[in-house]
Amino acid sequence: MAATKGFFTDTTLCIGCKACEVACKQWNQLPDDGFLFSGMSYDNTVHLGGSTWRHVAFIERPVPLSTQDEGAFSWLFSSDVCKHCARAGCLESCPTGAIIRTEYGSVYVQPDICNGCGYCVVSCPFGVINRREEDGRAWKCTLCYDRLREDLIPACAKACPTESIQFGELNQLREHARERVEQLHERGMQEAYLYGASAEDQPGTEGLNAFFLLVDKPEVYNLPPDPVAPAKKVKEAWMAAGAAAAGMALTAIAAVLFGGRRV
């Protein structure tokens, strides 16, 4: 098994060029999203989905960055992607075993197995995977599995002109990311922090294989502040179901014992 690979997306380096979105569409031969105008800054893809595996968010803030000399406005860009969680909600919920973990530690949907039940869609705490109606199956980022097999790096990371998207072995990426945060702090950008870099940072997902460097609250980037793989909480629901089932059986027996007699 190869070492766990992943992305480190440094949003402070992102210039919002969308080369990653284009490279992803092009390499993976995904259909377009309709070329619509959303009215939200320069973001016309809006959200990750069945045929959108990279999405650049454009955040127009009426607040300056701490390193900014003038102006009361800052513009944040962030290229969002499937996080390939160490504990993945979609993978755990998949009833057919179509969603697997690959030798690179990524989460992969096998299109020849998926039957389109839609359970992964509601199980992803980030709203990444989605079912495409025309196709009927669930789709998401594959971490360019086909490219990794040929020792190439994913198309988005390859296309990124500023190295905002960095691809590599997860351990090295984490180390590098921590250095980068320190560097930014030294430069006065105190708000820089890592999102989902380790299991301690994000216990609900036990760490993301695609983690981020952010400079504002996760909500600003449409990321959940404390996501959790739903199956971590399922025990309580099963216990309630057990109690309900037992109650139902007891009621049925009581009804048979006391209801059948003529009064």
Next chain:
Amino acid sequence: MSPTVRYRNSVDPVYTDGRDIDPEVGELAGEGAGQQSSGSIDKHLKDEMQVWRNLPMPQPGDSTYYDVPMLNEPAWGWAIPTYYYIGGLTGAALVLGAAAQIGDTRRREKLIRRCHFIGLTGACLSGALLVYDLGMPSRFINMLRVFRPTSVMNIGAWILTGASGAAFFTVALRGRKSWLGVAGEICGYLAGLFGAGLATYTGVLTANTAVPAWQASRKALPVLFGTSAMSSVGALFELTVENAEERRLTKIFGAIGQAAELASSIAMEKQARAVPRVGRPFARGLSGFVWRSAMALTAAGFVLGLIPKPARSRRLAAGVLGTLGSALMRASVEHIGTASARDARASFQQQRAGYGAAELVKREN
């Protein structure tokens, strides 16, 4: 898929399949190349691309991304809440049938048969509804290629398979002479066991998601679905069975179910409202209306059913109210989930209030 004309009314309509790859130049071989697309845009754009009702104005400290949904909304159509209802009815009927098999059954033979018959028919209908809702119905059997305890849906598929198998054999064999009859009898009990699972696992399935309102009510949802299944059996018997003896028995089962259904509805709403924003779909919009209507119908059915020795018309009315209440409740849970998934602030506020992973970490320490 054949390409479609896009922007038909524009001065420059486009003829596209969404990819526009010339087969003489490029080969379709990418990871997403198998994705079916006709180029039609309204097929995959749901409410994400809605026209602005009021323009988003960024505020300092307002932490959302243009109020765009953070989660993808449930892809399930009408067939799934219908299945919740039918599957619940099936499960509870099988439980009642198994309970009625205990002891001296001479006077209950008709009831037992009816329960098993409802169980078998319901299980077949349930399977059909589930297959219908799949994106790839021809691959429904893939559910049974693995056994995955982490996937509630996989366990559910096995429960439904077990329930329908057991119901079939008990209908076919029970009452026969020799060991076949004994096998039929055992299958009846087995069907009851699977039935109890069938009536309640759907609550676990719904709760085991990232949708804030569903996840918040995970302790109540399975109980609500289970009790509602009991009340739907009671209501169905009120409607269809003329035999007073049988009905006396199902009435007790159904009325207790209805009372418990109302109680667990209130409990579920209370759990969700621990974070006000998460509880919002219970009170507002279409989801709130359907939820409240379902509760009112169930309550009305319950009260009407309490009147002793009712006239036939009143009995039928109670049955209709109970059935509608149960069925609408499932529909409202689906609506609540969709509304909740669309509301990014619900997720954010839930997690900020300590109901994300923090809840689990706190418990471990």
